[in-house]
Each structure stands twice: as structure tokens, then as C-alpha cells.
Amino acid sequence: MIRPARLALAQAGNPSRDPVVTVEDLEVSFADVKAIGGVTLTVGRGEFVSLLGPSGCGKSTLLKAIAGLVQPTAGRIRKADMCRRIGFMFQKPLLLPWRTALDNVLLPVEIEMGGSVVDASDRQRAIRMLEMVQLADFAGAYPHQLSGGMQQRVALARSLMADPDLLLLDEPFGALDEMTRDALNEELLRLWQSKATRLHSIVMVTHSISEAITLSDRVLVFSPRPAHLVEDVEVRISRPRAPEDPDSAAVIKRVRALVRGRP
Amino acid sequence: MTRWLPVPVLFGLAVLAGWQLAVTAADVPEYLLPAPSVIAASFDRSLGYQLAITFAEALAGFAIASAGAFACAIVFVRFKTIEDGLFPVAIALKTTPIVAIAPLLVIWLGTGWSSKIAAAVLISFFPVLVNATRGLKAADAEYRELFQTLGSSRAQEFRKLRIPYCLPYLFSALKISSSLAVVGAIVGEFVGATQGLGYLIIVSSSHLETPTVFAAIAAAAAAGITMFYIIGSIERAVVFWQSESVE
Numbered sequence: 001m002i003r004p005a006r007l008a009l010a011q012a013g014n015p016s017r018d019p020v021v022t023v024e025d026l027e028v029s030f031a032d033v034k035a036i037g038g039v040t041l042t043v044g045r046g047e048f049v050s051l052l053g054p055s056g057c058g059k060s061t062l063l064k065a066i067a068g069l070v071q072p073t074a075g076r077i078r079k080a081d082m083c084r085r086i087g088f089m090f091q092k093p094l095l096l097p098w099r100t101a102l103d104n105v106l107l108p109v110e111i112e113m114g115g116s117v118v119d120a121s122d123r124q125r126a127i128r129m130l131e132m133v134q135l136a137d138f139a140g141a142y143p144h145q146l147s148g149g150m151q152q153r154v155a156l157a158r159s160l161m162a163d164p165d166l167l168l169l170d171e172p173f174g175a176l177d178e179m180t181r182d183a184l185n186e187e188l189l190r191l192w193q194s195k196a197t198r199l200h201s202i203v204m205v206t207h208s209i210s211e212a213i214t215l216s217d218r219v220l221v222f223s224p225r226p227a228h229l230v231e232d233v234e235v236r237i238s239r240p241r242a243p244e245d246p247d248s249a250a251v252i253k254r255v256r257a258l259v260r261g262r263p
Numbered sequence: 264m265t266r267w268l269p270v271p272v273l274f275g276l277a278v279l280a281g282w283q284l285a286v287t288a289a290d291v292p293e294y295l296l297p298a299p300s301v302i303a304a305s306f307d308r309s310l311g312y313q314l315a316i317t318f319a320e321a322l323a324g325f326a327i328a329s330a331g332a333f334a335c336a337i338v339f340v341r342f343k344t345i346e347d348g349l350f351p352v353a354i355a356l357k358t359t360p361i362v363a364i365a366p367l368l369v370i371w372l373g374t375g376w377s378s379k380i381a382a383a384v385l386i387s388f389f390p391v392l393v394n395a396t397r398g399l400k401a402a403d404a405e406y407r408e409l410f411q412t413l414g415s416s417r418a419q420e421f422r423k424l425r426i427p428y429c430l431p432y433l434f435s436a437l438k439i440s441s442s443l444a445v446v447g448a449i450v451g452e453f454v455g456a457t458q459g460l461g462y463l464i465i466v467s468s469s470h471l472e473t474p475t476v477f478a479a480i481a482a483a484a485a486a487g488i489t490m491f492y493i494i495g496s497i498e499r500a501v502v503f504w505q506s507e508s509v510e
Contacts, residue, residue, distance in 0.1 A: 069408050088412040090405055097504040098427050110423070111413045144504055162413060 018045040025075035035061040037226030048202045050212035053222030087164030091171045093151035095143040102139040108162035129157040149180035169204040210243035221258045297474040305474040314482040317460040324383020325444035336395035357389040369455040379451035386447035387440035398432025431505045434498035441490035
């Protein structure tokens with residue numbers, strides 16, 4: 001399949017402020033329930049942004065609105081021209097159980113190509129994606145033969161196969177145990193920093209404060225429903241970070257106070 | 264499978280042996296309850312022929328009903344208005360006993376094979392329609408959102424998501440429908456036919472040829488069970504990812 005020419009990437013960890021996504025006065029309501037009440041934010045090119053807030057506050061809805069899965073009731077969402085493809089990763093792996101890991105990874109290509117058949121180069125690329133998430137040995141395995149963490153890694157490889165510029169993650173590893181989650185977060189960070197993919201910007205919904213601070217350049221803290229942006233916290237700590245480091249611990253403490261509504 | 268198969272087989276053999284002994288000991292007249300050995304003796308080539316007729320009618324009816332019901336389910340899921348309009352009709356059709364409709368089918372289609380196939384279609388259509396409709400809607404909303412984020416067309420969503428997702432539902436209906444189709448064909452033959460197991464049962468019972476009636480019943484049961492197991496083994500090969508069947 002034909003790929004657009006690779007764009008020059010902003011250095012990860014040194015985000016330029018060219019906005020990739022701009023959200024202006026976004027409101028989303030479902031029937032009588034207002035999920036999002038006037039949110040304005042931007043995601044810069046090369047940034048890793050976390051959306052943090054109490055569960056059910058509407059941050060997943062915000063992410064779905066950016067992905068175009070939910071229509072805004074008011075306000076608007078603009079995407080930069082350079083943001084051609086958006087990948088979305090759900091909390092559940094959502095693998096097709098009748099397909100092998102490899103064929104699951106190939107799904108985005110099949111859909112994009114319509115009726116035509118995937119060729120050898122697509123397969124090779126899919127295998128490379130599986131290598132990136134360290135699952136090349138399991139290309140022929142079916143989802144029910146894989147652990148939850150492995151399934152979610154296949155899902156990550158599938159998201160990358162669509163060659164997104166921007167990856168939206170909705171509590172991607174939330175259903176996994178802590179050790180698996182840490183390992184996958186590290187992998188995600190590595191993929192974001194690597195130049196092997198076009199991926200340059202990430203927006204992740206989470207309700208783990210330490211996860212948000214360990215990973216992101218900016219943490220956007222939201223109020224309970226309807227979601228309002230409470231504070232935009234820039235995390236200026238060099239990577240790799242650990243939640244126990246004094247710098248990180250200080251930011252975690254500050255953000256925890258914000259989430260509780262007692263700054 | 265090899266572990267549990269012998270138990271029902273042994274149990275069945277024990278029942279037959281008990282039956283044989285009881286009938287012989289009590290000296291029950293043959294026209295009331297023939298011994299299994301007498302029934303076995305009345306299996307002949309002609310019975311095999313009648314069985315083949317009924318089986319063919321049932322199979323044809325089952326094939327038409329399954330294909331038609333699945334196509335219908337796709338239309339239902341794709342066009343909600345059609346579903347709302349036709350689903351009550353389908354339920355009405357299901358609720359009407361096939362025995363009540365069968366004479367009408369013979370009036371319309373004659374005493375040949377077509378009225379039997381029609382009866383088999385009518386009886387096996389509904390379970391497939393209901394389950395396939397349910398199965399095509401069964402994929403989580405999140406799966407559909409995933410397809411949406413990948414830019415999938417509606418046709419791709421059907422082909423790559425909804426139809427495979429529906430297969431476990433479809434097969435559990437096919438298993439039910441396949442044995443129902445045999446019932447439909449036999450009911451059709453009861454009403455007006457010149458051949459088939461249903462015809463054989465009616466004719467033999469009016470002549471008090473009870474062993475033949477029993478042999479025909481056994482053959483009909485065998486036909487239904489064979490259909491069920493054929494579909495079951497296809498299911499295990501096709502729906503390999505699902506260890507338990509959905510109801």
C-alpha cells in the first residue's frame with residue numbers, strides 16, 4: 001500500500017507547540033446528561049498528554065469526540081492537516097477471536113484497501129509491528145491462546161499498523177495487573193519516542209495519577225461530570241521517570257490535591 | 264468424545280434388552296408392542312428408500328430455510344423498519360402449528376415432494392431467523408467503534424465483524440432447525456403423499472403393521488440425529504474459537 005512521505009518528526013520529549021488537535025468550548029450531552037461542559041484544550045505535535053479525572057467524568061467521551069466517534073453538542077474540534085490518521089485503543093483488546101494475532105494486526109490494512117487482498121509487504125510490516133510489541137513468536141496464535149497483557153499488546157500493534165500520527169488511548173492497560181501495566185506503559189513510551197513509526201502524539205485517558213505523571217508531558221486534570229478542565233499541569237521531569245523520585249513525587253502530590261478538589 | 268460416547272450407547276442397549284425381555288416374558292401381541300428383534304427384522308430396502316426420500320426433502324427444506332433466514336436476518340439488521348414490520352409476521356408464522364398449515368400446502372403444491380419441502384422450510388426457518396438476527400447484533404458496540412475508527416464501510420463491518428461474530432449463534436440454530444426439518448417433511452407426508460417415512464407410518468398403522476411403524480419412527484429419529492451431528496461437527500470446525508455454544 002502507498003504511504004504518504006514521512007513527515008519530519010518533532011523530537012520526543014521536546015514537544016513543539018504546533019497544535020495537532022484543538023478543542024474549543026466542546027460540549028457533549030447524551031439525552032439529559034451533560035458529559036462534557038465546555039472544554040478547551042490543545043495537543044501539541046510530539047506531545048504525550050494524559051487526561052486525568054474521576055471515573056465517569058466524561059474524559060473517555062472527550063477522547064471519543066476527538067476520534068469522531070461522538071458528535072459534539074456544541075463547540076468544535078479541529079485537527080491539523082499533518083494529523084492524517086488517528087489511532088484509537090480501547091480498554092479491552094477487542095481482537096477478533098477467529099483471527100490469528102497476525103491477521104488481527106492486518107485488519108486496519110484490509111479495511112483501508114477495501115476488497116483487495118493484503119500482500120507480502122503488508123504481512124512483513126505486520127510482523128514488524130508484532131516484533132515491536134515483542135510478540136513476533138505469537139503471530140500464528142489465536143486470541144484465546146494469549147494472556148490479557150499479550151492480547152492488549154496485539155491491539156497496540158494493530159493500532160500502530162494503521163500508521164497513526166496521533167494515538168488516542170482510553171485506559172488502555174487499565175484492566176491489567178500492575179506489573180503488566182508498567183511493562184506496557186514502558187513499551188508505549190518507547191514506541192512514542194522511536195522513529196520506526198509515524199506516531200508522534202499521544203492522548204491517553206487514565207485514572208492513575210502516578211501513571212499519568214510517569215508518562216506524560218502534560219497532565220490535564222478534569223472535574224467530575226460534566227467535565228471541565230481544572231488544570232493543565234506541565235511535567236518537566238527528564239525521562240525515564242519513576243513515581244518514587246522526589247521530583248515526580250512532588251508533582252503527584254500536587255495533582256492528587258487537584259483531583260480531590262483541594263489545591 | 265470417546266470417553267462419554269460409550270455410556271449412552273451402553274444405556275441404550277440396556278433399555279433395548281429390557282424391552283426385548285419384557286415383551287417376550289409378558290407375551291405382548293406384536294400389533295401392540297413388537298419386540299426390538301421383530302422391529303429390526305422389518306428394516307429392509309424399501310424402508311431405506313422411504314428414509315432417503317424423507318431425508319432428501321428435509322435436507323432441501325433445511326437448506327432453503329437456512330439460506331433464506333440468514334439473508335432475511337441480514338436485511339432485518341440492516342433495515343430496522345423492515346424488521347419492525349416483518350418480525351411480528353414471522354412470530355405469527357412460528358406460532359401457527361405446522362400440522363394446521365400442512366393440508367393447505369398440499370392443496371397448493373400437490374402431493375409431491377414440493378409440499379414436504381415447503382413444510383420443512385416453514386418449520387426450520389424461524390429458529391435460524393431469530394438467532395441470526397440476534398447474532399448479527401451481538402458484537403459489542405466497542406467492536407463497532409473500533410471498525411469506525413479504522414474507517415470501515417458498513418459492508419466491511421458485516422463481512423469482517425458481524426457475520427463471523429454471528430456464526431456461533433447461527434450454528435446453534437442450525438442444529439435445532441436441522442432436526443425440525445425432518446419433522447416438517449414427515450408432517451407434510453402425513454397429510455398427503457405417496458412415499459416417504461410419514462406415508463409409511465400412516466399406511467402401516469392403518470394396517471396394524473406395528474413393527475414397520477416402529478422401524479419408520481426409528482429411521483426418522485436417526486435422520487434427525489444424523490442431521491444434528493453433521494451440523495455439530497461442521498460447527499466445531501468452523502467456530503473453533505468458541506468452546507461453548509451460545510443459546
